[in-house]
Amino acid sequence: MNRMGLALMAASAAAMIAADAFAGEPSDPFAPTAQKFYLEFDTLAPLDINCDASGPGVRTKVTRNLAGKPILRITGNADQAEIACWRSDGSRYTTTANRALRYTAGEPIHATVSFNRDRDAMTVVLRRGVKERIVKVLHRSFVRVQ
CATH class of the missing domain: 2.60.40 (Immunoglobulin-like)
Structure with missing residues (x-):
């Protein structure tokens, strides 16, 4: 269960970084x-x-x-x-x-x-x-x- 939660959290952070990269903005998902x-x-x-x-x-x-x-x-x-x-x-x-x-x-x-x-x-x-x-x-x- 904990591994699945960590995997989802990492996937959402990667998605945020990718979305901001396409938008041309630097991103730190945990800032x-x-x-x-x-x-x-x-x-x-x-x-x-x-x-x-x-x-x-x-x-x-x-x-x-x-x-x-x-x-x-x-x-x-x-x-x-x-x-x-x-x-x-x-x-x-x-x-x-x-x-x-x-x-x-x-x-x-x-x-x-x-x-x-x-x-x-x-x-x-x-x-x-x-x-x-x-x-x-x-x-x-x-x-x-x-």
Whole structure:
């Protein structure tokens, strides 16, 4: 039984390495992704806002919550990510909130943007792990760049 489990584990690791090799990315199947950052928006944010992140070792996934607001999930080197958001009217935004706290392996960082259409810089509230515990408030850290 143990040999079969080890064989399955080795086969899955080999499959991950092969898939990443075909995708052109280096892979370590046992490397932990300790840095996890989730960027969300409050209820006043427009529905047409979209976000993405890029950088070395950064992996992203964008989903939408029940209200239709985006949730940007960043794993890997989250503190190295360049976050960019945009709207259909051509407005572009950026933030460095992902660099404000030290990352831990046990708890992701959740950031909520308090969106205000009339302002060029908005507040981001950071929470660690349990979403009710506010760790830091970053005033004027979600900035319109265009």
